[in-house]
Amino acid sequence: MAQTAILGAGVMGETLLSGLLRAGRPVADLLVGEKRGERARELTERYGVAVVSNLEAARQADTVAIVVKPQDMADLLAEISPELRPGQLVVSLAAGITTAYIEARVPAGVAVVRAMPNTPALVDEGMAAIAPGSHCDDVHLAEAESLMASTGRVLRVPEKQMDAVTAISGSGPAYIFFVVESMIEAGVHLGLPRATSTDLVVQTVVGSAKMLRETGTHPVVLREQVTSPGGTTAAALRELEIHKVRAAFLAAMEAARDRSQALSGE
Numbered sequence: 001m002a003q004t005a006i007l008g009a010g011v012m013g014e015t016l017l018s019g020l021l022r023a024g025r026p027v028a029d030l031l032v033g034e035k036r037g038e039r040a041r042e043l044t045e046r047y048g049v050a051v052v053s054n055l056e057a058a059r060q061a062d063t064v065a066i067v068v069k070p071q072d073m074a075d076l077l078a079e080i081s082p083e084l085r086p087g088q089l090v091v092s093l094a095a096g097i098t099t100a101y102i103e104a105r106v107p108a109g110v111a112v113v114r115a116m117p118n119t120p121a122l123v124d125e126g127m128a129a130i131a132p133g134s135h136c137d138d139v140h141l142a143e144a145e146s147l148m149a150s151t152g153r154v155l156r157v158p159e160k161q162m163d164a165v166t167a168i169s170g171s172g173p174a175y176i177f178f179v180v181e182s183m184i185e186a187g188v189h190l191g192l193p194r195a196t197s198t199d200l201v202v203q204t205v206v207g208s209a210k211m212l213r214e215t216g217t218h219p220v221v222l223r224e225q226v227t228s229p230g231g232t233t234a235a236a237l238r239e240l241e242i243h244k245v246r247a248a249f250l251a252a253m254e255a256a257r258d259r260s261q262a263l264s265g266e
């Protein structure tokens, strides 16, 4: 099978690496480029993967997945560009970095795909979106799709939607964990032992997510089923409305979208 290089093996790079291995990619078909020596050794010990220089990885691989922070993207592209060649595929998982930004920094004819995964990919429940750049054919897009599909679902979207995707599903797990953390803390305030509160909240979130996916019922309907007239849920939801939680979610996701848009310009 074709070689795939992962450049930048932090949280998301390791998530992609481990997902590809779980999905059955032979470790011999994978290469990692990672700046921090200690981290590189850790990955070789954990997965038996070869860690090589970025240049060597770019030279050997047919597909190069770039998983460094957006702020490190320009330096990395400048480093590997001499080894990139037309027909090769670069998949960027970096927030905010446009395909045009990458295409301007690599040789003409290199295919570029912008991808936005999320961390539930670690448990094969990821949600990723991909968007093609201007020299990307169907074969390249299918390869990027198969890369991301190793850890969950993948949607193809137009690139103009990618900043919104980043705000919703890319950052999304953090919002859910924030809600979970807040509910656990509330349980403790109500007198529950922390372990009991954690069990109650985690299973409630898992069960609610499963209902959403398996019934396909609109969340408003599911919420109404929980909300008895004059009952406990109505009392709680009224407080959430008074505290403008819905408006806060909208403002939060607009801020994430705006931050994503700004990253290509930095």
Ligand SMILES: NC(=O)C1=CN([C@@H]2O[C@H](COP(=O)(O)OP(=O)(O)OC[C@H]3O[C@@H](n4cnc5c(N)ncnc54)[C@H](O)[C@@H]3O)[C@@H](O)[C@H]2O)C=CC1
Binding pocket: 007, 008, 009, 010, 011, 012, 013, 033, 034, 035, 036, 039, 054, 067, 068, 069, 070, 072, 075, 076, 093, 094, 095, 116, 117, 118, 119, 170, 171
């Ligand atoms: N963490 C998340 O939930 C998500 C992250 N992303 C994107 O993934 C990218 C990486 O994010 P994280 O993994 O969270 O960051 P991280 O900081 O955990 O990992 C980045 C890794 O890149 C390495 N690195 C930096 N410059 C390098 C270079 N020139 N050559 C080789 N390695 C280099 C760093 O040593 C580090 O291990 C970012 O662009 C982020 O926007 C996308 C979706 C979700």
Ligand SMILES: O=C(O)[C@@H]1CCC=N1
Binding pocket: 095, 166, 170, 171
């Ligand atoms: O916070 C970030 O910038 C990255 C992108 C999406 C999730 N984490």
